Amino acid sequence: xxxxxxxxxxYFENHWRIAVLDFKKGLWCVAxxxxxxxxxxxxxxxxxxILMQPLHSSHYLLADDLxxxxxxxxxxxxxxxxxxxxxxxxxxxxxxxVWIHSHTPLALQDKxxxxxxxxxxxAADPANRFGRCPGFCNPKQKYxxxxxxxxxxxxxxxxxQTEAIIPAITPQDSSRSRIIPFPFTPVGGVCHQSTICRKQxxxxxxxxxxxxxxxxxxxxxxxxCHEINFTLFLAMIYCCHGERTDxxxx
Numbered sequence: 001x002x003x004x005x006x007x008x009x010x011y012f013e014n015h016w017r018i019a020v021l022d023f024k025k026g027l028w029c030v031a032x033x034x035x036x037x038x039x040x041x042x043x044x045x046x047x048x049x050i051l052m053q054p055l056h057s058s059h060y061l062l063a064d065d066l067x068x069x070x071x072x073x074x075x076x077x078x079x080x081x082x083x084x085x086x087x088x089x090x091x092x093x094x095x096x097x098v099w100i101h102s103h104t105p106l107a108l109q110d111k112x113x114x115x116x117x118x119x120x121x122x123a124a125d126p127a128n129r130f131g132r133c134p135g136f137c138n139p140k141q142k143y144x145x146x147x148x149x150x151x152x153x154x155x156x157x158x159x160x161q162t163e164a165i166i167p168a169i170t171p172q173d174s175s176r177s178r179i180i181p182f183p184f185t186p187v188g189g190v191c192h193q194s195t196i197c198r199k200q201x202x203x204x205x206x207x208x209x210x211x212x213x214x215x216x217x218x219x220x221x222x223x224x225c226h227e228i229n230f231t232l233f234l235a236m237i238y239c240c241h242g243e244r245t246d247x248x249x250x
Contacts, residue, residue, distance in 0.1 A: 001041075002034045004135045008052065010160040011087055011101065015055040019130055022048045027130075044136045051130035058105035061114060061166070062131050065121035066096045074098075074118050084162035090154040091132045092143050099131060103163040110169050 008016065009032065018032045020043045030036050032052070044050050054060045063074075075086050075098050082088075085101035098118075106114075111126040132138065134155035143151050202209050 001037050001135045004155055005032055005034060005037070007155070007158050007160070008032065008133075011099070011158055012052075012054045012060075013056070013160075017053055017055065018133055019051045019053065020048050021051055021130075027051075040136065044139065047139045049139060050133045050136040052133040053128075053130045057129070058107075059102050059163075061100040061102060061106060061111055062124070062126065062129050063098045063100070063115060063118045063120040064124040064131075066098060066119065068094060068096065070119050071096050071098060075100075082157055082159060083164065085159060085164035087158045088156040089132060089134045090156050092138050092140070092151050092153075096156070097131050100166070101160075101163050102166045104166065106166065110166075113169055114166065 016032060017029045018036070018040065019027050019029045020040070021027045030040060040050055071088060075083050075088070077083065085103075087099040087101075089097045089099075091097050108127055115124075115126060116122070132153050134153045136153055137150040138153055139150050198209065
């Protein structure tokens with residue numbers, strides 16, 4: 001555990017903290033030093049979560065609740081080499097958090113933009129965000145084994161020698177995330193919102209998103225005068241996404 005603390009200190013440039021989370025009593029911070037390891041382990045055994053957070057948070061981005069294919073897709077090169085400034089933690093079996101050390105500071109709106117691109121958990125907002133500390137167990141009840149044991153959070157990869165060059169967000173990038181209402185007027189007796197938009201059905205893939213959106217429109221019903229336009233819309237989906245390539249990520 002001492003070796004892990006040393007690695008984490010290097011990654012966060014010695015400006016970081018560890019926290020203990022109790023869902024009933026709250027959260028309190030502990031100095032990330034070796035003399036506190038026994039205390040942290042005792043708190044962990046009592047069912048409390050051990051978390052970590054950089055103090056210079058604007059230079060760090062945390063993508064949460066990732067599968068291994070997503071980790072490989074966004075944080076490794078095709079040859080298998082890790083991209084710069086990454087730290088990968090397996091927080092539970094087949095579930096990962098990835099930290100990115102940015103060369104330049106990131107505003108909250110920039111973080112939210114990139115986390116959406118990286119398919120991070122949308123509920124994990126980057127404001128004052130803590131990550132799970134490797135070397136301690138994840139005491140969530142859903143991971144409890146029949147023997148009463150919990151999975152250990154593992155440090156998979158850490159790179160404190162390089163930093164990621166994260167592109168600045170342009171107005172064109174921001175405009176892509178705006179909600180554009182669908183022009184058709186739904187009909188039918190079911191209770192739905194008055195309008196829906198494609199963004200609500202984002203699946204992380206253009207084709208899957210379009211088809212999810214199309215199915216939602218079918219469930220809501222379309223007026224007869226738009227049936228031909230809708231057929232053309234489905235044909236456009238097929239033509240546009242047949243050879244679409246993935247958007248480049250950092």
